Amino acid sequence: MTSTASPVETETASQRARRARIISATLALASRGGFEAVQMREVAERSEVALGTLYRYFPSKIHLLVSAMGSEVERLSGRLQKRQAPGGTRAERVSFVLERSTRSLQRDPLLTEAMVRAMMAADASVAREVSAIRQGMSDLIVQAMRDGGEPQENDVEIAAILQDVWFARQIAWLGGRIEAADVWRDIHQAIVLVVHD
Amino acid sequence: MTSTASPVETETASQRARRARIISATLALASRGGFEAVQMREVAERSEVALGTLYRYFPSKIHLLVSAMGSEVERLSGRLQKRQAPGGTRAERVSFVLERSTRSLQRDPLLTEAMVRAMMAADASVAREVSAIRQGMSDLIVQAMRDGGEPQENDVEIAAILQDVWFARQIAWLGGRIEAADVWRDIHQAIVLVVHD
DNA sequence: CCAGAAACAGGAACGTGTTCTAGTATGACA
């Protein structure tokens, strides 16, 4: 139920390695064939782990993919936080960060499909992980807005709205309702309408 | 693939009845047990239809639930469009409409869970139905904004943002990340930040 | 009314996520 909650972080080296192999296999499969290509038996086989062990580490396919997304977001976030977002206005800086994020994900559409789909399918048992990911993205957006300027009252709420739009547009794209190019157009439109200086 | 596209609307009375029975059984099951309780065999049995026939009418569980949502939204929309939304400002009128919609759905949480989950899981083969539902909700919001006032340039885009937030907050609630009461609080917050007079 | 086509019933069968079982290996501790 709690998954990453209380296990007190006591993991042997071989366990850490196993976990890494699993995530790695997951990313590879997702990247090649999207959500449906991430099949638990296949993940287990590729990471040289028994199916039951895979389920011990990640209690469901959704957990697995959300964790994969976590590691990807962490990577991206680390890269983006290295330096202050460029741009003279709050909207410009937010645009910079979100466009980079969007482009970064769209570079691997199938992987994105797998991860976003998992985020949307997440139920209460993955709430913690999903919240952590949203928190990370929120921090990124808020920081971009504030960089070089003074904080404003509704920064956090605005970041939440942008993130909602961001995910919803990804879903619309995955659901074949809008084109890949429209994703960024819509998100940018939302930034313009929501972020004020 | 096209499902409701070209069949030229030539449906026997008994076919219309079958379709109605299926939707009705779906709503009943969803209402009682949510997404997972809507099992295709059970739906078929309750609507007195063979499994293969169910699949002839609705090519997947997602199609089925999205159609169910369509009929619910149509019902709600008809009720709301009967009279002009009250309120002196654009934000107030939009709040009225969206609060009614939110409350209406939250009155039956399991049904909502089933329908929203299906909307999010929809792939390209249900794009048409999903778009129709979004269009209906968008019309509702835009109309509320404009009622009694003059149209503004970004009405449609603002309605899209609100709808994205609306769905995303439902997902957050279903995913156990926020409480039911917070759903409306967050949506209202977004209205305040996004809708200007 | 008849012949063929389309729709339907009933149910087996398949795929994939998930769970369970039995046996083996590993690590902690006396």
Add this chain to the structure above:
DNA sequence: TGTCATACTAGAACACGTTCCTGTTTCTGG
């Protein structure tokens, strides 16, 4: 070092969405 709990392997088994097959009913054109 021996013992015991925990982790792991291998694979069977189960659940539900989906597909497919066979035979029957209903509809439609002539």
